[in-house]
Amino acid sequence: MTGAPHISASILNADFxxxxxxxxxxxxxxxxxxxxxxxxxxxxxNLTMGPVVVEAVRPASQLPFHSHLMIDKPLAYAExxxxxxxxxxxxxVEADDDTAAVIDAxxxxxxxxxxxxxxxxxxxxxVPFLDRVDLLLVMTVxxxxxxxxxxxxxxxxxxxxxxxxxxxxxxxxxxVDGGVNLETIGDAHAxxxxxxxxxxxxxxxxxxxxxxxxxxRAAAAKE
Numbered sequence: 001m002t003g004a005p006h007i008s009a010s011i012l013n014a015d016f017x018x019x020x021x022x023x024x025x026x027x028x029x030x031x032x033x034x035x036x037x038x039x040x041x042x043x044x045x046n047l048t049m050g051p052v053v054v055e056a057v058r059p060a061s062q063l064p065f066h067s068h069l070m071i072d073k074p075l076a077y078a079e080x081x082x083x084x085x086x087x088x089x090x091x092x093v094e095a096d097d098d099t100a101a102v103i104d105a106x107x108x109x110x111x112x113x114x115x116x117x118x119x120x121x122x123x124x125x126x127v128p129f130l131d132r133v134d135l136l137l138v139m140t141v142x143x144x145x146x147x148x149x150x151x152x153x154x155x156x157x158x159x160x161x162x163x164x165x166x167x168x169x170x171x172x173x174x175x176v177d178g179g180v181n182l183e184t185i186g187d188a189h190a191x192x193x194x195x196x197x198x199x200x201x202x203x204x205x206x207x208x209x210x211x212x213x214x215x216x217r218a219a220a221a222k223e
Contacts (some may be wrong), residue, residue, distance in 0.1 A: 030207025
């Protein structure tokens with residue numbers, strides 16, 4: 001059974017000139033966590049933030065920080081992002097490093113591990129690791145840029161993974177990242193998504209974000 005929607009604010013779509021204020025604005029608006037998109041220019045064709053940025057904005061909120069490592073070599077950086085203030089560290093099953101070794105490194109750092117998979121990646125790539133992670137992040141866009149359209153073709157894979165998790169009695173939350181907005185969040189939630197990563201649909205609003213967050217929760221609940 002899918003749990004109540006958790007709204008995670010993706011600051012990739014925030015104003016980078018006032019990033020700490022944007023974290024505070026999302027926190028005041030009632031989101032459940034802060035999602036930090038880390039890109040290395042190799043795994044994806046974009047560069048964003050490193051541990052120093054996580055550390056810089058960490059004092060702006062007491063909410064959990066989810067660092068999403070879209071990088072080739074997560075093993076080399078897991079401890080650095082943990083030390084910077086990440087609470088949950090997500091890496092991609094498609095990355096170069098051994099998946100089990102990355103999970104080990106995140107656990108040694110005292111943080112929660114998460115694993116992500118791209119739209120074209122088969123579900124069975126992550127199935128062997130579901131009992132070792134707290135979050136399974138299903139990409140509903142091709143990673144690298146904000147503002148992309150939701151890929152609905154991923155939903156059957158998400159349902160399959162939800163059934164696998166429930167069938168094994170695992171306590172793994174499914175996250176949905178990419179194109180999540182008022183029109184798509186309901187389908188994502190119905191397919192098993194709980195942690196909804198919202199970027200442009202959140203930060204496209206001016207001022208108080210509380211009405212936007214409330215509208216997203218309400219739209220997710222409509223199945």
